[in-house]
Amino acid sequence: MTDVLMPALSPTMEEGTLAKWHVKEGDNVRSGDVIAEIETDKATMEVEAVDEGVIEAILVPEGTEEVKVNTPIARLAGGTAETDKGETSQDKAETGETSAAAPAPVAKPAADESKAGAPEKAPPETAETKSQGEGPAAVVPARTLKDPEVPAGAKLVKTTVRDALRDAMAEEMRRDEGVFLMGEEVAQYQGAYKVSRELLQEFGERRVIDTPITEYGFAGLGVGAAMAGLKPIVEFMTFNFAMQAIDHIINSAAKTLYMSGGQIKCSVVFRGPNGAAARVAAQHSQDYSSWYAHVPGLKVIAPYDAADAKGLLKAAIRDPNPVVFLEHEMLYGQEFDVPETDDWVLPIGKAKVRREGSGVTLTAHSRMVGLALAAAEELAGEGIEAEVIDLRTLRPLDHETILESVKKTNRLVSVEEGWGPMGVGAEIVARVVEHAFDWLDAPPLRVHQEDVPMPYAANLEALSLPSVEKIVKAVKQVAYK
Amino acid sequence: MARAQTARKTNNAARPAAKAAKTPGKPGPGKVGKDDLLKFYRDMLLIRRFEERAGQLYGMGLIGGFCHLYIGQEAIAVGVQSIQEEGDQVITGYRDHGHMLACGMDPREVMAELTGRIDGSSKGKGGSMHMFSTEAGFYGGHGIVGGQVPLGTGLALANKYRKNGKVAFTYFGDGAANQGQVYESFNMAELWSLPVVYVIENNQYAMGTSIERSSSETHLYKRGASFRIPGEEVDGMDVVAVRQAAAKAAAHARSGEGPYILEMKTYRYRGHSMSDPAKYRTREEVDEVRKTRDPIDHLQERLEKEGHADDAALKAIDAEVKKIVADAAEFARTSPEPPASDLYTDVYLEAAQ
Ligand SMILES: Cc1ncc(C[n+]2csc(CCOP(=O)(O)OP(=O)(O)O)c2C)c(N)n1
Ligand SMILES: [Mg+2]
Numbered sequence: 001m002t003d004v005l006m007p008a009l010s011p012t013m014e015e016g017t018l019a020k021w022h023v024k025e026g027d028n029v030r031s032g033d034v035i036a037e038i039e040t041d042k043a044t045m046e047v048e049a050v051d052e053g054v055i056e057a058i059l060v061p062e063g064t065e066e067v068k069v070n071t072p073i074a075r076l077a078g079g080t081a082e083t084d085k086g087e088t089s090q091d092k093a094e095t096g097e098t099s100a101a102a103p104a105p106v107a108k109p110a111a112d113e114s115k116a117g118a119p120e121k122a123p124p125e126t127a128e129t130k131s132q133g134e135g136p137a138a139v140v141p142a143r144t145l146k147d148p149e150v151p152a153g154a155k156l157v158k159t160t161v162r163d164a165l166r167d168a169m170a171e172e173m174r175r176d177e178g179v180f181l182m183g184e185e186v187a188q189y190q191g192a193y194k195v196s197r198e199l200l201q202e203f204g205e206r207r208v209i210d211t212p213i214t215e216y217g218f219a220g221l222g223v224g225a226a227m228a229g230l231k232p233i234v235e236f237m238t239f240n241f242a243m244q245a246i247d248h249i250i251n252s253a254a255k256t257l258y259m260s261g262g263q264i265k266c267s268v269v270f271r272g273p274n275g276a277a278a279r280v281a282a283q284h285s286q287d288y289s290s291w292y293a294h295v296p297g298l299k300v301i302a303p304y305d306a307a308d309a310k311g312l313l314k315a316a317i318r319d320p321n322p323v324v325f326l327e328h329e330m331l332y333g334q335e336f337d338v339p340e341t342d343d344w345v346l347p348i349g350k351a352k353v354r355r356e357g358s359g360v361t362l363t364a365h366s367r368m369v370g371l372a373l374a375a376a377e378e379l380a381g382e383g384i385e386a387e388v389i390d391l392r393t394l395r396p397l398d399h400e401t402i403l404e405s406v407k408k409t410n411r412l413v414s415v416e417e418g419w420g421p422m423g424v425g426a427e428i429v430a431r432v433v434e435h436a437f438d439w440l441d442a443p444p445l446r447v448h449q450e451d452v453p454m455p456y457a458a459n460l461e462a463l464s465l466p467s468v469e470k471i472v473k474a475v476k477q478v479a480y481k
Numbered sequence: 482m483a484r485a486q487t488a489r490k491t492n493n494a495a496r497p498a499a500k501a502a503k504t505p506g507k508p509g510p511g512k513v514g515k516d517d518l519l520k521f522y523r524d525m526l527l528i529r530r531f532e533e534r535a536g537q538l539y540g541m542g543l544i545g546g547f548c549h550l551y552i553g554q555e556a557i558a559v560g561v562q563s564i565q566e567e568g569d570q571v572i573t574g575y576r577d578h579g580h581m582l583a584c585g586m587d588p589r590e591v592m593a594e595l596t597g598r599i600d601g602s603s604k605g606k607g608g609s610m611h612m613f614s615t616e617a618g619f620y621g622g623h624g625i626v627g628g629q630v631p632l633g634t635g636l637a638l639a640n641k642y643r644k645n646g647k648v649a650f651t652y653f654g655d656g657a658a659n660q661g662q663v664y665e666s667f668n669m670a671e672l673w674s675l676p677v678v679y680v681i682e683n684n685q686y687a688m689g690t691s692i693e694r695s696s697s698e699t700h701l702y703k704r705g706a707s708f709r710i711p712g713e714e715v716d717g718m719d720v721v722a723v724r725q726a727a728a729k730a731a732a733h734a735r736s737g738e739g740p741y742i743l744e745m746k747t748y749r750y751r752g753h754s755m756s757d758p759a760k761y762r763t764r765e766e767v768d769e770v771r772k773t774r775d776p777i778d779h780l781q782e783r784l785e786k787e788g789h790a791d792d793a794a795l796k797a798i799d800a801e802v803k804k805i806v807a808d809a810a811e812f813a814r815t816s817p818e819p820p821a822s823d824l825y826t827d828v829y830l831e832a833a834q
Contacts, residue, residue: 184688184690185688185689185690188689188690188694188761189688189689189690189761192688210690210694210695211695212656212659212687212690212695212696213626213627213656213657213659213660213687213695214659214660214661216660216661217661240624240625241625241626243625244625244627244660277546278545278546279545279546279597279608280546280547280608280610280624281546281606281607281608281610281611281624282606282607282611283610283611283623283624283625284546284547284610284624450824450825451825451828452824452825452828453828455605455606455819455823455824456545456546456594456597456603456605456606456607456608456609456611457597457598457605457606457608457818457819457823458545458597458818459818459819459821460597460605460606460818460819460821460823460824463821463824464824
């Protein structure tokens with residue numbers, strides 16, 4: 001004997017009208033037979049029998065309004081034993097046999113629903129490395145992360161950011177056969193910005209792949225290959241063109257681990273130059289930092305110098321999660337010291353204090369770090385000692401380091417190349433206000449690109465971008481000087 | 482701004498006479514007479530000289546960023562736009578200087594945009610890749626490869642919606658032809674019989690990638706086949722062939738039969754942009770095309786052979802074109818930068834109350 005229950009037409013439906021019975025007591029029904037019609041103000045639906053048997057009793061008469069979901073509306077006699085029925089209905093739910101439009105009006109649907117929920121599996125490996133989440137569940141104090149010591153006697157080699165990135169990819173490709181690079185002009189042309197120089201020669205066409213100009217497509221292929229366990233590095237000629245592909249970065253790469261309940265991992269790096277380039281106007285000159293840093297499931301890295309570029313790209317390639325790695329065209333040619341060690345890997349999620357000071361905290365990432373450091377020099381000449389924090393990773397953001405600094409300096413200016421509203425600086429200010437409000441001696445300020453698309457004209461472009469001058473001015477304002 | 486306007490007015494003479502070919506009484510579309518040929522010659526030469534000068538100004542630091550020259554491909558914009566009717570629209574990517582000149586935009590305002598000055602067609606805000614002229618029916622000037630294709634198809638949608646009999650000429654490259662949005666556009670264009678002519682400028686390369694390395698089907702005119710869009714391969718180095726093919730395609734679109742694809746076989750002589758040394762192809766390959774297929778040389782020979790123009794007549798055209806370009810360059814060099822107050826203009830329009 002089975003109760004037929006009032007089904008829900010939608011997750012929000014609580015009650016409905018039993019509009020019509022298609023059967024009467026004593027009728028024989030087989031699964032799939034329409035037995036009744038129910039209505040809400042939004043929809044009408046047919047109720048199908050899921051089991052065979054005889055309608056023993058109609059419990060709710062036709063025309064009854066406000067019938068609560070899950071109320072027994074009829075009783076079915078005959079058929080198989082209860083336990084069997086339970087399994088049958090569950091099988092159907094799993095094989096999708098039960099039409100979505102007609103939830104099975106069978107006994108204990110609630111129990112079935114709970115079974116359909118998350119399995120009691122161990123959380124995926126990646127969820128255990130608590131540092132990635134920005135949500136309250138997974139924030140780990142970034143202060144436990146540490147850059148590796150440079151071994152005593154290790155040589156510091158002057159390296160361009162371009163070559164550091166190249167070296168990182170080459171080393172990881174040597175180390176792991178599953179790592180490969182794909183993108184426009186990465187192979188034969190040696191990279192539009194020469195970042196993949198000589199990789200084709202060393203690793204061949206199988207692992208260094210020139211794609212057509214089809215960002216949406218090849219980003220999707222990259223994600224698919226990552227789902228299958230490879231470790232693609234997807235290069236965008238610039239991140240402006242990743243907008244063609246952003247659907248796969250967010251909808252496919254960032255969310256799949258979660259959507260699959262931890263089953264499908266997607267270890268892929270999306271990299272390329274991001275941010276302003278010189279005189280290329282609105283469609284080719286834009287900073288996407290905050291766009292990606294907004295998205296749970298992604299890690300977002302934006303290094304400044306060559307050592308960080310190398311160490312963090314290696315970490316990104318090894319990371320089991322999708323990583324957006326934001327480089328900067330204007331930094332590619334700049335030289336910095338890179339320690340000559342076997343395996344220079346830096347922790348994702350750890351900011352770096354690039355200059356110590358007690359007068360004001362300056363936060364910056366990517367090219368803006370250079371501007372912040374220059375501003376700090378200038379300010380030092382005027383008696384203000386700025387502490388410059390290179391964020392390095394934007395998600396997860398190392399706000400511990402920022403808070404520690406602000407508690408010392410009591411003042412904050414954030415610097416970013418992108419637009420201000422809803423930006424990286426906005427996030428930093430919010431966290432500082434949440435966690436260190438009492439330490440602040442002045443309202444924090446944000447320096448960022450002016451709130452306009454990037455103009456082409458040389459003078460307007462210069463006015464539009466953050467500058468040392470703008471940073472100095474903002475610092476003086478928060479320092480009341 | 483006053484300056485820009487007077488400049489535009491006084492320099493009308495400098496515009497290519499593209500529109501003249503469309504005036505009634507001339508030979509019908511597709512047919513070409515002596516005057517057409519002379520005008521094609523002049524318009525192609527104007528683009529060639531303009532681009533050479535732009536390259537020079539780039540070298541002098543007066544033009545910045547990306548600058549993609551059209552040298553070698555002149556016959557396409559000139560031939561196709563010679564059948565442009567008043568109200569037809571044109572849209573293309575970033576290699577757009579030639580199209581703008583062929584649409585009849587003032588060389589001064591184009592060159593001044595290249596130098597980022599107030600008299601440029603976008604007041605200096607757009608630069609080489611982003612120019613527009615509602616007057617000339619030119620809808621840009623787009624930097625994202627393939628992005629112009631749905632936009633051009635949308636212009637055609639508006640034409641059909643308004644039943645105005647106008648055609649949207651939508652240009653894109655061989656590289657762009659691989660973008661997914663191109664095929665989404667093709668499907669809708671044919672499904673809804675939109676009056677759009679897709680002009681694929683197949684110059685054999687997308688940056689450093691030859692078409693053979695990027696495309697499983699290298700005959701791009703066939704790319705509409707699964708959408709039932711007719712396509713044709715055209716010698717894009719022969720302005721008359723271009724003109725005739727464009728006339729046929731436009732007639733098809735204009736009469737309500739839907740889109741048409743023209744694959745123009747062409748070649749770019751310069752690197753992809755000013756910063757591309759173009760090492761992916763041999764000097765000989767480039768020289769061979771220049772020697773044997775150059776659209777301007779080709780037409781010049783025909784003009785002489787058919788007795789339409791003697792040496793003196795051609796020299797006169799050369800001189801006229803040189804003067805226009807020199808004037809545009811000087812104008813672009815001396816036009817002032819936009820005022821700082823322009824930084825925040827044109828972000829939004831005031832909503833009507
Ligand atoms: C979506 C996108 N991806 C990449 C680029 C960089 N890019 C600019 S032009 C170009 C080559 C395009 O080649 P093609 O379509 O053949 O046109 P051509 O330059 O030959 O005129 C590339 C890859 C871009 N602007 N937009
Ligand atoms: Mg091309």
